[in-house]
Every structure is written in C-alpha cells, then in structure tokens.
Amino acid sequence: MSTTVEAVAPDTGAITSSELAKGRAFEGTIGAYTVADARMVCRGVDVYYDDKQAITNVSLDIAKNEVVSMIGPSGCGKSTFLRCLNRMNDTIPGCRVTGTIKLDGVDVYDRKLDVVPLRAQVGMVFQKPNPFPKSIYENIAYGPRIHGITNNKAELDELVETSLRKAGLWEEVKDRLAQPGTGLSGGQQQRLCIARTISVSPEVILMDEPCSALDPIATAKIEELIDELRENYSIAIVTHSMQQAARVSQRTAYFHLGDLVEVGETDQIFTNPHHKLTEDYITGRFG
Numbered sequence: 001m002s003t004t005v006e007a008v009a010p011d012t013g014a015i016t017s018s019e020l021a022k023g024r025a026f027e028g029t030i031g032a033y034t035v036a037d038a039r040m041v042c043r044g045v046d047v048y049y050d051d052k053q054a055i056t057n058v059s060l061d062i063a064k065n066e067v068v069s070m071i072g073p074s075g076c077g078k079s080t081f082l083r084c085l086n087r088m089n090d091t092i093p094g095c096r097v098t099g100t101i102k103l104d105g106v107d108v109y110d111r112k113l114d115v116v117p118l119r120a121q122v123g124m125v126f127q128k129p130n131p132f133p134k135s136i137y138e139n140i141a142y143g144p145r146i147h148g149i150t151n152n153k154a155e156l157d158e159l160v161e162t163s164l165r166k167a168g169l170w171e172e173v174k175d176r177l178a179q180p181g182t183g184l185s186g187g188q189q190q191r192l193c194i195a196r197t198i199s200v201s202p203e204v205i206l207m208d209e210p211c212s213a214l215d216p217i218a219t220a221k222i223e224e225l226i227d228e229l230r231e232n233y234s235i236a237i238v239t240h241s242m243q244q245a246a247r248v249s250q251r252t253a254y255f256h257l258g259d260l261v262e263v264g265e266t267d268q269i270f271t272n273p274h275h276k277l278t279e280d281y282i283t284g285r286f287g
Ligand SMILES: Nc1ncnc2c1ncn2[C@@H]1O[C@H](COP(=O)(O)OP(=O)(O)OP(=O)(O)O)[C@@H](O)[C@H]1O
Pocket: 049, 054, 072, 073, 074, 075, 076, 077, 078, 079, 080, 081, 092
C-alpha cells in the first residue's frame, strides 16, 4: 500500500515559522529567553500607560554575573521594561504593570513588599548623571545610612572608599571627598552614581543609556567598569549603540513596538539574527 504525501502544505491562513522569521507577523519571542542561573525572572509582562499598551507579553530572564543589553528603536519600550524591574514605573501616574517579575524567587510586585529595599537590591543608573547636591562623600554615605546598613563613621568611611574604588573613581576624588559631587566631570559624575548604587550592595544594576551624555573616553571607562562589575552583579543595560551592546553584553534583547522580538547570545544577535525585524535594525535598515 502506498500513500501520497502532499509536497506543499495547504494554505490554512496560519503563519508558518518561516513566514514569522521573515517578519510577516509577530507571534512570540524568538530565542531562549530563559537561563539556567536566573537572578531575575520576568514572565508575560504587560505595561500600560493609561489605555495605551507600551510592553506586550515580555518574558525574559537575567542571569547571575551577566550583562544583558536591551536594544531597539526609540519608543519601543526599553526604558519602560527596565523600570519594571525595580518598580520605578510605580512613580508614573497611569502606569500599570501586569505579569510576573521575580528577584531570587521573590515576587517583586507582591503588595507586601517594601519598594525602598527593592530599589537598593535592584539599583538604577540613569542617562543623565544625577548626583545629589551634596559632597562626594555624602553621595555615597547617604544610601547605606538610610538603608540601615551602617551609621558608624569608620564603617562608612570604608564603604565610601570601597564603593568609589569599585567604580574606578577613588584615585581621582580621594583628596576632594568634601567637595560637591556636582563639581565633577560628566564621566566622573556617572561613576559617582554607579558608586552610589554599589554602596547599598545591590544584586542587579539597571542602566538606561548610561553613556549617552559622555565622551568616548568616559564611555570607555564606564564600559570597562561594567565588565568588572559583572563579577559581582547582574546588569541590564539599555543602549542605542550597537557597538556598545556588542562590547559589554553577553546576551542581547531586541525590542520592537513593545514586543521582545528576539533574544540570544550577543554574537548571534549581531552576526546571525533569526528575525527579520532584528536583522533590519542591526543592518541599519530600520530605526
Ligand atoms: N510617562 C509616560 N507616559 C505615557 N506614555 C509613556 C511614558 N513613558 C513612555 N511612554 C510611552 O511608552 C512607549 C515606550 O517608551 P519608552 O520610553 O519605554 O521607550 P524607549 O525604548 O526607552 O525609547 P528611547 O530609546 O527613545 O528612550 C512610547 O510609546 C512612549 O511614548
């Protein structure tokens, strides 16, 4: 007995995987969004600003000791997604987040959870350096004091020094700790903000275009620092520079119109993207 095999599948109107890969429609993230040693686990995250949806069904893990970069055209939701990770969106009126986000297995959106320690555990560095209008010393000592880490002068002195050392700033500022943080250069201010984040012992550091206001030399210093910080922290960085993403991150996530289109090893994303939308973006045809 013989059977005839249809060589061409009947057109059911369904989108095939090859059509999907060509970008005909978006039906879910391409690539492994999970990791074995996850520090943060995000599942089915949606974000709305009033009625407008800014993030749709994003699932993504952030591993221990890794840098994940988030890239994509302006307005695709990179900052919105990053802000979900330490509930910074809570501060935006009309912003609503659904889905699950866990840090070391703990639900970050649990109503009983106190966001103040959360924002120390998941620290954030912004596009524009924003030192407090205080001395360099106080910029670092303030966090450990309010988070109850220590109030002891000798311990604070030590914490200020180690934080500034880890941020690669100690040698440049050790003789001017009493001077205002705002008197430093832009690149130094950004390292001061990184030192401030480190001083409260975070597990994850979020960075939203941390180098976009910096010159190439200051940028190179921050990139070097990101690589060193990976030894102790998980880092998620939003960047408009694909070169930067390629230099600093082990995994890259490509966002488009609120969707996480593709995620994978950084080398793969930049040399062999699997989704047409990713390819268009990285080859400069879009965005
Ligand atoms: N506070 C807000 N209120 C209302 N809508 C917002 C707010 N912040 C962002 N949006 C909208 O959400 C969408 C995603 O914005 P988001 O700032 O996250 O994008 P992005 O990828 O970080 O862009 P860029 O690269 O320009 O920084 C955009 O349509 C934006 O207009």
